[in-house]
Amino acid sequence: MGGAMTNLFLCSIGPVQEFIATARRSRDLQYGSWMLSELSKAGAKALADKYGIGSLVFPAPKTPTDLDPKSNLNVANKILAIIEGDPADAGEIVLQGVRRRLDALQKEAFQHVQNAPFDGELAEKQVSDLPEFYWVSVPYEDEKQYVQSRHTAESLLAARKNTRNFRQFQGKMRPKSSLDASREAVIPEEAYPNWRHDSEATIQRKIRNLYNRYGARRGERLSGVDLLKRLGSKGQSFPSTSELAAQPFLQGLDNEAAENLLKSLEMWFTDCEIQIDEKNSVLLYPGRAAEYLNKPELQEEYEQALERALSLYAKDRHPGAYYALLIADGDGMGARLNQMQNPEMHRRFSQSLSAFAEQAKAIIKKHQGTPIYVGGDDIMAYFPLHTALACLQELETVFRSIADVQSTLSGGLVIAHHLTPLSEVLKLARAAEKEAKGVPGKNGLCIVLNKRSGVARQIVDHWPDLNARLNVLTGYCRAKIISNGTAYELQRMYHTLDKADLPPDALSQESLRIIQRKRESGGERDLPPDVRQKLHKWLKDDGLRVDELAMEMVVAVEFAAAQDMAKLPLNPVQGKEKEDGIS
Structure with missing residues (x-):
């Protein structure tokens, strides 16, 4: 008899989009993304323990410790390996590795509610x-077959995922989750305030207990599953x-005033x-503070106290209400993978790609942002507006410089109000990323300004x-070369004269005339x-069309306001203006 057959083994671990889409709070989104990476990493580790670390093609850890729980390595939801023997055994090994890690994360999270009432049996079934x-697997005899074998495996996996498994319903007749209507809530209803019958003291006690015990508002x-994400991130x-x-x-603000x-x-x-x-920085926003105040009179009292504090410590300045969320990934990565002639x-x-992911995390943090998920060529992060442009520029430049990747990055950035539901912002960001992928030759960036009032404004280019x-x-906006109203007058002019x-050259000359006339400073x-x-x-x-320039000016105003608020140093253009006596 011959030796055991060699197979190219490919698996997918999820859910991904559904799990991320149900995030209501930023900690849900971050922990959910991290947890999915941990499950994939556990599956890869189980394969490496059985078949050797050299069996792994993707991910490709440099050392076995890269696959340890809570290591810095982020692993995507696919694992590719070359194995000897029955692929069904490999499938079971990966699944058990995933389940062991999920069980450990569940125990770690649910220990926070050991002394609080909740339906533990239902919660464990849901998790x-x-x-x-x-x-899937395909026979693999030698490296000459690698490209074709991998392509066949990818096609088979796509077909397999189209035939989903449907399990028997395990729920109970009780209220549904606020985050995910497909699952039932496991916190008893008596834990929630009864606004009609409970005393004020009881209401406040229940509100505190909901957060302290369950992480719930x-x-x-x-x-x-919601508890797993909420309590797993506790601390x-x-x-x-x-x-x-x-x-x-x-x-x-200076440090003392801010404190x-x-x-x-x-x-x-x-x-x-x-x-x-x-x-406590969320208390700068009356809308957020109101979440903790159940009486209108208290809300009114707090708004007055906030205004007094801002007058005293911030000279009546008020915080901005917008932040930025980025989703990006590499262009043509499938085509690049097809060029990989051997494992x-x-x-x-x-x-x-893993090395870039580590660089990207450092870049995002350097610019005061927070990586939500950074693995391979995939980036999901959010950051404050005053650092967004610098962060975008550095991420794109570094990715384009990776010699072994030889690709470009495309992404969608949403400038969103801090109270806009996170699920809505994620949808906008994914749609913006899709628009960026439509730029000829790609390396596209699409920015969506999603103000709370009015229509969303979109700009896109390389x-x-x-x-x-x-x-x-x-x-130019910061130096008062361009006024806030210039963009809207340019739009009106364009729609009037475009046809x-x-x-x-007439439209461009008229645009320059309008910009000159609308200058706020300089006489x-x-x-x-x-x-x-x-x-x-x-x-x-x-x-560049006049209406496109106008839309970019509208977006630039938001970045300029944030940079002014943060008192960032003037760039050379602004410095020149100040020397000329224009401020």
Whole structure:
């Protein structure tokens, strides 16, 4: 008899999109993304323990410790390996590895509610039913077959995932989860305030207990899976969207003023015997503070106290309300993988992407952002507005410089209000990423400005070009070269004259005239020659339409306001203006 057959084994571990889409809070999103990576990493480790670390093609850890629980390595939801023997055994090994890790994470999370009432049996069933696991294999005889074998395996896996497994319903007749209507809540209803019959003291006690025991807000019904995400992240620091929106404002204050401002707001709640379960910077927003105040009169009193504190410590300045969320990934990665002629080339490719992921995390943190998920060529992160452009520029430049990858990055950035539901922001970001992928030749960037009132505004172009223009326009806005109303007048002019039979250069010349006339400062001085030349080049030589320039100005105003609020140093363009006496 011959030796055991060699197989190319490919598996997928989920759920991914459904699990991420149910996130209501930033900590849910971060922990959920991290947990999915941990499950994939556990599956890869189980394969490596059985068949050797050299059997793994993707991921391609450099050392066995890279696959240890809570290591820095992020693993995508697919595992590719070359194995000897029955692939069904490999499938079972991966599944058991995933289940062991999920069981450990569940125990770690649920230990926080050991002394609190909840339906533990239902919660454990819901968590146990969570993993979606699919595997396929194809015979693999030598490296000459690698490209074709991998392509066949990918096609088979896509077909297998289209025939989903449907398990028997394990729920009970009780209220549904607030986050995911497909699962039932496991926290007893008596744990929630009864607004009609409970006393004020009882209401406040129940609200505190909901957070301290379950990580739940008042009115939040949580399933076992929701509890896993909420309690699994207990003790970890995840900035909320409100904290990110407040960062430019707090950075613009001196340290003592910022500290005293936040302490005064926290003391107000302490005096009212109301517990806050987040960083006190969320108290800068009356809408967030109202979540802890169940009486209209208390809300009114707090708003007055907030205004007094802002007047005293911030000279009546108010924090901005917007932050940025980015979703990006590499272009043409499937085509690049098809160029991998053998497993060793694929491993080097995988390791280069893992190295970029570590760099990307450091870049995001350097710019005061928070990585939600960074693995391989996939990036999901959020950051404050005043650092967004610099972070975008650095991420794109570093990715493009990776020699073994030889690809570009495309992404969607959403500028969103801190109170906009996270699920809605994620949808917008994914749609923006799709728009960016439609840029000819890719390396696209699509930015969506999603104000709470009015329609969303969208700009899209090649990433380096758009990033560079926004940097310049933001500088012009900060230097008062461009006024806040200029963009809207340009839009009106464009819609009025676009269809008219005008000389080719007429629209660009009229645009420059409008920009000159709308200048907020500098009296009747002309536009600086370099500014006029730059704008004329964009409109005439680079083919930028007037309405596109106007939309980019609208977006640049948001970045400029955040940078001004954070008191960032003036860039060279702004510095030149100040030397000319224009401020």
